[in-house]
Amino acid sequence: MLKQKGNRAFTLIEILVVILIIIVFVIFAAPNVANYITDRDVRKEVYSFVEYFEERKAEVQSGRYGVLVIGQTSPEQAKSYNWYMTPEEFTIQLKIPAPGRTNRNNASSYNNKSIMNYHRMCPGSPENSPDGRWTKDSAGAFQWSDKVYTWMNKKYCVSKDAYLHPGGLEFNVTSTVKASFLVCSRQNTTPSGGNNRCNFSNKNDFRYAIRIGRDLKLDVYKYNLKKDKWILQ
Numbered sequence: 001m002l003k004q005k006g007n008r009a010f011t012l013i014e015i016l017v018v019i020l021i022i023i024v025f026v027i028f029a030a031p032n033v034a035n036y037i038t039d040r041d042v043r044k045e046v047y048s049f050v051e052y053f054e055e056r057k058a059e060v061q062s063g064r065y066g067v068l069v070i071g072q073t074s075p076e077q078a079k080s081y082n083w084y085m086t087p088e089e090f091t092i093q094l095k096i097p098a099p100g101r102t103n104r105n106n107a108s109s110y111n112n113k114s115i116m117n118y119h120r121m122c123p124g125s126p127e128n129s130p131d132g133r134w135t136k137d138s139a140g141a142f143q144w145s146d147k148v149y150t151w152m153n154k155k156y157c158v159s160k161d162a163y164l165h166p167g168g169l170e171f172n173v174t175s176t177v178k179a180s181f182l183v184c185s186r187q188n189t190t191p192s193g194g195n196n197r198c199n200f201s202n203k204n205d206f207r208y209a210i211r212i213g214r215d216l217k218l219d220v221y222k223y224n225l226k227k228d229k230w231i232l233q
Contacts, residue, residue: 005137038206041147042185043222049183050218052142053156056082057216060158066090068158069126069134071141074150076191082137083126089133090159091186093117122157144183149191149198150214151182162216169211171200173221173230179209203228 060068066085070230073080085093093114094101100107102114110118115131123129127136144150145160156167169178184198185206195202200209209230221230 007220035205036185038185042206043185044210045145045148046183046210046220047132049142049144049210050220051069053158053212053218057158061160063087063160066093066159067122067164068137068160069122072144072150072153072155073141074144074147074153077153079126080141082139082141083134084137085132085134093132104131118162119165120163122155122159124155147186149184149186149189151184151198151200156212158216162214165214166212166216171209173200173209173211177211179211179219179221179230181210183208183210206233 016057019216049072056068056070059065066087067090068082068084070082071080077083080216092099093116095114096117097107097112098110098114098117102116103110103118104115107113116122123131126132126134152170154167157164158166169180171179175181179200182198182200184204186204188196188204189202190196196204198204198207203225205223205225207222207223211219211221213219220233222233224231
């Protein structure tokens, strides 16, 4: 008859080996996990904006809006809104000669066009523009979470077939390519001041750049800290 072996207790050496493995994991693996989570959070925010922008662009292209000015809001700011022109109002803006109300009754200064059509741009503050009839979208602008900072916090102009310029490009991500704005992690950047400010000139990790091209095409770049360069995603 076989004798059943009793439960064997762990030896001191085995316990020490397990503790050593745990220490090694904490030292080497845990920081990588934390970095992965931080980068994942920023990336999620970036592509949430991309998805939002593409949805609004499709609405303009389909004729729901004539023109749409897309805003963005951070948790520290008061709620902001998108502003739009109806297709009917945008048609009036494109007439030549344009109605006097669209060019402040100064048609000769704008080649008989509206101010919007002459410059091919939306006004910086459509809510205060005397040259066009804008409507506030009650749904509100794009809302960033408390995981990121953005720079620069601007509005962007979306028109059918990109007839109007969407907005200026602010900084170089390569020698020939400029981007529109940055999205940074709050883990290692600040909203203003100092070397850790969320902007293009520092060397902080977890930064993404979004480029809104003249044709309304969006490109995303990620800063690679080891290579000290922006990588197209």
